[in-house]
Amino acid sequence: xxIKKTRAAYVFLPGKQWFSRAAVALxxxxxxxxxxxxxxxxxxxxQIRTDITDIVAPILAVASSPMDSLHDAGTWLSEMSxxxxxxxxxxxxxxxxxxxxAAAKEMENENHSxxxxxxxxxxxxxxxxxxxxxxDVGGPYMHSALVNGGSSQGIKKDEAVINxxxxxxxxxxxxxxxxxxxxxxxxxxxxxxxxxxxxxKSILSGNNSDxxxxxxxxxxxxIAIGExxxxxxxxxxxxxxxxxxxxxxxxAGMVKVQPFADAAKAEYVSVIDYAF
Amino acid sequence: MIPVGRRLELIxxxxxxxxxxxxxxxxxxxxxxxxxxxxxxxxxxxxxxxxWGLSHSRDMPYWFVFALGLVMDAVMGMPMGLSSLxxxxxLKLLHMQRRFIQKEGFIIKWGYFGALLAVFNVLDxxxxxxxxxxxxxxxxxxxxxxxxxxxxxxxxxxxxxxxxHIQSRxxxxxxxx
Numbered sequence: 478x479x480i481k482k483t484r485a486a487y488v489f490l491p492g493k494q495w496f497s498r499a500a501v502a503l504x505x506x507x508x509x510x511x512x513x514x515x516x517x518x519x520x521x522x523x524q525i526r527t528d529i530t531d532i533v534a535p536i537l538a539v540a541s542s543p544m545d546s547l548h549d550a551g552t553w554l555s556e557m558s559x560x561x562x563x564x565x566x567x568x569x570x571x572x573x574x575x576x577x578x579a580a581a582k583e584m585e586n587e588n589h590s591x592x593x594x595x596x597x598x599x600x601x602x603x604x605x606x607x608x609x610x611x612x613d614v615g616g617p618y619m620h621s622a623l624v625n626g627g628s629s630q631g632i633k634k635d636e637a638v639i640n641x642x643x644x645x646x647x648x649x650x651x652x653x654x655x656x657x658x659x660x661x662x663x664x665x666x667x668x669x670x671x672x673x674x675x676x677x678k679s680i681l682s683g684n685n686s687d688x689x690x691x692x693x694x695x696x697x698x699x700i701a702i703g704e705x706x707x708x709x710x711x712x713x714x715x716x717x718x719x720x721x722x723x724x725x726x727x728x729a730g731m732v733k734v735q736p737f738a739d740a741a742k743a744e745y746v747s748v749i750d751y752a753f
Numbered sequence: 754m755i756p757v758g759r760r761l762e763l764i765x766x767x768x769x770x771x772x773x774x775x776x777x778x779x780x781x782x783x784x785x786x787x788x789x790x791x792x793x794x795x796x797x798x799x800x801x802x803x804x805w806g807l808s809h810s811r812d813m814p815y816w817f818v819f820a821l822g823l824v825m826d827a828v829m830g831m832p833m834g835l836s837s838l839x840x841x842x843x844l845k846l847l848h849m850q851r852r853f854i855q856k857e858g859f860i861i862k863w864g865y866f867g868a869l870l871a872v873f874n875v876l877d878x879x880x881x882x883x884x885x886x887x888x889x890x891x892x893x894x895x896x897x898x899x900x901x902x903x904x905x906x907x908x909x910x911x912x913x914x915x916x917x918h919i920q921s922r923x924x925x926x927x928x929x930x
Contacts, residue, residue, distance in 0.1 A: 508838040
């Protein structure tokens, strides 16, 4: 096919090419500027991010619903197959729990009278907001996810996020209808924790793997494999006593923790409004 | 003069590659509830960017990959602007070699995709290391690269068929009876 160039083409084509190159250069400059603004922690970059996530979160919520249904169906099927065994186990557990309930009531009364005696300032109760994970955990280098709730639903920055198994992370960015959760495994995640048996305080530090490590442990600390790790409440962001994970290895000064909650499998989560 | 209906069809045909890329990006970003998958899920949006950028570059404009990168950054929690920059570098590198690669066979194109994706991943790791002030573990990124390269042939064949259909429809609208 022979393409005939008209006089207009000779006049306008170089201009169009120049405009196209200038537009690409402008976009590269925009991306570079945004990158520098992100590095500097400029609030405009954060605002752009939250505006985009507010728009995209409802689309992702719709897109993830077929996978949610499949996930629910899989869970239902596996539960059905284990129903008989589970029922027997629950009956046994129920008998044990009834005994514990009686003991707990007795202790609650005792605790109440001791608090009255010592004039202890009561800690404020936490409230919970339920939201749904709408994005995946963020590629090979990032461990964060979006939930479909934001400031309109009462979620605030730095609030702890849990599911039925334990701590998942905390809110780091907040939009009107979406929030970003920094998960325990992210390299930027730091959570004050304490080991349940030995009562050693440390910081659970993310390393972009599935097994965050305990940092700032005393040199004399003796942590056993299998020991549970819970939040210490230090710093006032995370309420004390939330189950975090279990120690899976303690070698050469590096203590690895397997979190109880798997963010990739999580669907509904609770955001804790904790008043320090 | 092309009737309005036909003109609309031409617009839809022209935006099909962008729509496919957006759909793959949404699938890539949405929650799949499979433990660990999110960390090495194939980088699906880069496959149509490569395919259409190589064979029909006008259908994969820079502004689209810029916007796609911004959405990826916002949803994945990456530093804003990083993916936009990398996507544009990816497309620019592709356009620079386009005239040499375009007429080559599938294997060469596949190999070039693998090489370009490796460059993309390395730049991504370097950019994030700069932000997180520490080296990144590239184990999962390597796995992601491998899976993406393995997925490429399937999408290439699929897009070949689609591109042929788009071309024939366009020709029919512009030159047909």
